[in-house]
Amino acid sequence: MLAYRWTPEVYCDILRAIHRIERAGKRVSLYSVGQKSQVPVNRLKNRLSELRMLGLLNNDFSITPAGYGFCEDYTKSVERFLSKYRLHR
Secondary structure (H helix, E strand, O other): OHHHOOOOHHHHHHHHHHHHHHOOOOOHHHHHHHHHHHHHHHHHHHHHHHHHOOOOOOOOEEEEEHHHHHHEEEEEHHHHHHHHOOOOO
């Protein structure tokens, strides 16, 4: 089992965290996203920048349609593959 998360997994965890926070009707903050995605705030800032550059996240922390598509594809393809071979955390 891998002891670390690779970048696409972290991206998906961050996007999922933002989605869960928004659905709960709470304000999206660095702290809340970091806590739910298990990414330290110092690294989270860089990842959020990357997600914006990729067009998966808007400047106001809202997930773009491409961001939702990314998570859907990750879940359907990558997670299923990793689980099949017991490589998923």
